[in-house]
Amino acid sequence: MIELRGVCKSFGTKRAVDHLDLTVRPGELFAFLGPNGAGKTTTIKMICGLLAPSEGAVLVGGHPAASEGARRSLGYVPDQPYLYDKLTGREFLRFVVEMYGVDKATGAARIEEMIDTFEMADFIDELCESYSQGMKQRVVFASALVHEPRVLVVDEPLVGLDPRSARIVKNMFVSQARAGATVLMSIHLLAIAEELADTIGIVDHGRMLAVGSLDELRRQAQHDGSLEDLFLKLTGNDVLRAISPIARARLERPI
Numbered sequence: 546m547i548e549l550r551g552v553c554k555s556f557g558t559k560r561a562v563d564h565l566d567l568t569v570r571p572g573e574l575f576a577f578l579g580p581n582g583a584g585k586t587t588t589i590k591m592i593c594g595l596l597a598p599s600e601g602a603v604l605v606g607g608h609p610a611a612s613e614g615a616r617r618s619l620g621y622v623p624d625q626p627y628l629y630d631k632l633t634g635r636e637f638l639r640f641v642v643e644m645y646g647v648d649k650a651t652g653a654a655r656i657e658e659m660i661d662t663f664e665m666a667d668f669i670d671e672l673c674e675s676y677s678q679g680m681k682q683r684v685v686f687a688s689a690l691v692h693e694p695r696v697l698v699v700d701e702p703l704v705g706l707d708p709r710s711a712r713i714v715k716n717m718f719v720s721q722a723r724a725g726a727t728v729l730m731s732i733h734l735l736a737i738a739e740e741l742a743d744t745i746g747i748v749d750h751g752r753m754l755a756v757g758s759l760d761e762l763r764r765q766a767q768h769d770g771s772l773e774d775l776f777l778k779l780t781g782n783d784v785l786r787a788i789s790p791i792a793r794a795r796l797e798r799p800i
């Protein structure tokens with residue numbers, strides 16, 4: 546479970562997150578949407594204990610964010626993942642398993658499972674510095690899941706993945722949620738949110754504009770269109786203003 550209650554985060558005079566309330570339950574796959582600069586990454590960093598809120602409370606698996614309990618419950622894939630160049634993928638996964646205090650036999654079995662799930666056998670014993678972007682992403686996903694977290698938080702999950710790897714990752718989100726994990730992903734690809742998410746939250750200027758299933762969002766926005774139409778309506782059509790009048794007229798035609 547992820548719970549945010551009245552959460553605010555300011556950087557100097559800039560309010561990045563503004564009284565945000567959010568609950569994501571076990572078994573739920575939540576897509577966090579919003580325009581650039583809306584406050585998604587800042588919120589995710591507070592969930593992961595990397596930033597402290599200026600106000601409000603953040604709970605992860607029932608524990609205050611950044612506490613030992615929260616960290617043990619959590620798997621996190623950042624938008625700009627980092628691997629150690631001079632370790633192999635397998636060594637990196639071993640390091641992560643040891644960090645979480647997983648016993649040796651269980652850890653070794655979980656690493657094999659991850660290698661299999663993310664189809665990494667061909668490169669897992671090469672140094673990370675030799676990996677392509679997509680290979681790095683797969684190792685990072687494996688490292689976020691290897692300790693079997695109950696809460697998975699992913700910032701922009703599909704950047705740099707080829708279609709096959711993207712499919713593996715999408716399947717993994719769904720199977721994690723169906724197995725009872727709480728899954729929150731921030732994503733700009735609205736079609737993916739529409740395809741995968743049980744619940745969608747649209748944030749802008751640090752505030753939650755709407756949250757619910759796609760049908761609930763349609764009711765809240767009193768608009769019976771696609772998720773893209775709803776998104777643009779709720780976030781003020783900023784994108785439409787930036788494109789040509791002809792394209793805008795086409796997009797603004799009633800559906």
Ligand SMILES: Nc1ncnc2c1ncn2[C@@H]1O[C@H](COP(=O)(O)OP(=O)(O)OP(=O)(O)O)[C@@H](O)[C@H]1O
Pocket residue numbers: 556559560561579580581582583584585586587588
């Ligand atoms: N360390 C920081 N110092 C100052 N301002 C920051 C800092 N981090 C984020 N911000 C500001 O907070 C706001 C929210 O940023 P955030 O990265 O959370 O947005 P986002 O929704 O993740 O955007 P994107 O979709 O572009 O990744 C932005 O205005 C950003 O400039």
